[in-house]
Amino acid sequence: MFPMKRFAIGLSAALAVAILVPAAVISAPKEEKGKPAAVDAKAREAGMKEAPALIQASGAGCTVSDARFIGEDKKAGAKYFEVACNEGMGFALIAKKDVAPQVYTCLESSQPGPDGKVGGLACILPGNANPGAGLAPFVQKAGVTCDIENTRAIGSGAKNSYFEVACKGGSGYVVQTVSPLNISGEVTVNSCLLYEEGANVSCKLTNRQTQLQIVDTLNTAAASAGTTCAIKDKRYILSTKADNYYEVSCQDGKGYVYQQTATTGAFARAIPCAQAGFVGGGCTMTDAVAAQTEQAGFYSKLAAKAGFPCDVEKYGMLPTNDPKKEIVELKCKNSDAGAIAVFTATGGTVYDCLTAELNGFRCSFTKKDTQYARLTKDLVGFNKASCTVSDARVIGATDTEGFVEVACSDGLPGWVLGYPTGVAKPAAKEFLSCVQAKGIGGGCKLPTNKVKG
Numbered sequence: 001m002f003p004m005k006r007f008a009i010g011l012s013a014a015l016a017v018a019i020l021v022p023a024a025v026i027s028a029p030k031e032e033k034g035k036p037a038a039v040d041a042k043a044r045e046a047g048m049k050e051a052p053a054l055i056q057a058s059g060a061g062c063t064v065s066d067a068r069f070i071g072e073d074k075k076a077g078a079k080y081f082e083v084a085c086n087e088g089m090g091f092a093l094i095a096k097k098d099v100a101p102q103v104y105t106c107l108e109s110s111q112p113g114p115d116g117k118v119g120g121l122a123c124i125l126p127g128n129a130n131p132g133a134g135l136a137p138f139v140q141k142a143g144v145t146c147d148i149e150n151t152r153a154i155g156s157g158a159k160n161s162y163f164e165v166a167c168k169g170g171s172g173y174v175v176q177t178v179s180p181l182n183i184s185g186e187v188t189v190n191s192c193l194l195y196e197e198g199a200n201v202s203c204k205l206t207n208r209q210t211q212l213q214i215v216d217t218l219n220t221a222a223a224s225a226g227t228t229c230a231i232k233d234k235r236y237i238l239s240t241k242a243d244n245y246y247e248v249s250c251q252d253g254k255g256y257v258y259q260q261t262a263t264t265g266a267f268a269r270a271i272p273c274a275q276a277g278f279v280g281g282g283c284t285m286t287d288a289v290a291a292q293t294e295q296a297g298f299y300s301k302l303a304a305k306a307g308f309p310c311d312v313e314k315y316g317m318l319p320t321n322d323p324k325k326e327i328v329e330l331k332c333k334n335s336d337a338g339a340i341a342v343f344t345a346t347g348g349t350v351y352d353c354l355t356a357e358l359n360g361f362r363c364s365f366t367k368k369d370t371q372y373a374r375l376t377k378d379l380v381g382f383n384k385a386s387c388t389v390s391d392a393r394v395i396g397a398t399d400t401e402g403f404v405e406v407a408c409s410d411g412l413p414g415w416v417l418g419y420p421t422g423v424a425k426p427a428a429k430e431f432l433s434c435v436q437a438k439g440i441g442g443g444c445k446l447p448t449n450k451v452k453g
Contacts, residue, residue, distance in 0.1 A: 081093040082121070132148065143263040147168040154201055162176055170211060170213045215231070246260070247286075300312045378417055381427075396440050400420060403432075418430030
């Protein structure tokens with residue numbers, strides 16, 4: 001797992017664009033109280049004549065549906081335009097001779113300054129009446145579910161633009177995309193919780209307390225799935241591309257990490273603190289050590305019930321897409337034995353580390369050589385007591401059988417043993433020479449088993 005930590009990004013903010021435009025060159029139409037400003041027909045005609053080519057040259061994603069000429073600064077050699085686009089987001093545009101046109105989204109150019117007033121490049125075309133709606137296609141492209149309630153331009157750099165969207169229900173996101181804005185470019189949408197408060201990229205339309213209300217929703221979903229927690233405290237941990245993670249501590253002393261699907265916001269699973277060490281270092285509001293000790297004892301009981309006595313000293317969770325199934329690697333105290341356990345609500349199956357690999361799992365707590373005695377014993381059953389196993393590897397498996405190549409300590413050619421899969425502690429059912437097994441997984445490859453010559 002590769003966590004995305006909270007961060008700040010350096011920008012050259014582009015929100016003060018209006019102050020760069022001398023007021024004398026702005027032909028801003030007068031507004032009547034309670035009515036949108038009217039657009040002068042001549043300004044629209046001039047805009048539609050020049051702006052489409054300019055917006056195309058800028059690289060912004062815009063098929064012009066409407067345009068107006070705002071004004072001209074002859075001394076600076078600059079013309080100013082506003083365009084509305086079929087794609088949704090409109091732009092203010094500055095054109096200078098022999099220089100690529102500069103474009104600013106209407107969210108940027110219409111954003112009030114420190115004095116609360118908007119500048120001369122504020123968008124007034126009817127198609128730009130709700131510029132925030134132009135961010136909806138970007139949020140959708142990222143696969144994030146958000147009923148947009150409010151929007152804000154954060155700023156633009158040479159390559160990227162940043163916006164904030166607040167969603168109904170309290171959640172919020174930062175939208176990062178290309179600059180100039182273009183829906184065909186890359187889009188990343190991250191939870192506001194990912195960013196440090198007060199940084200140059202951060203959220204202001206929602207606060208962290210409001211954003212964390214999602215944990216209450218996840219808690220309700222967790223209860224429906226069988227995990228009950230009267231929340232004492234909660235915190236955001238981290239996000240990945242696929243998921244968000246939150247910790248909750250409960251009034252009864254227990255704790256969990258709630259995993260939330262990032263794109264839909266849906267509850268994925270509740271991970272007990274004893275199993276959550278892989279998520280950003282695990283729980284900090286609950287005594288995770290005590291929880292892990294308790295959980296180790298619990299796994300000892302489950303393993304014994306499944307026919308594998310083990311005083312669990314250490315355990316590790318393996319990934320599974322089945323929420324009704326836990327896959328756990330076990331290390332037993334004062335023993336070389338190790339196993340992979342698959343536990344369900346009704347019981348479980350425990351595979352020793354050899355059998356586990358035949359079934360698609362691999363032990364990391366247990367060394368491979370601890371399996372050699374078992375393999376040597378299995379060879380005796382096929383009248384090969386002369387071979388003391390010195391090396392082994394799984395060479396292949398079908399839906400019903402797995403094959404293990406073994407090497408002998410005397411340096412003579414080894415063998416291949418076949419075991420049924422899907423069975424805990426299976427007995428070897430097949431015995432092959434390396435010549436007979438050449439069609440299985442590429443045949444024998446251990447050094448003493450290779451055909452010489």
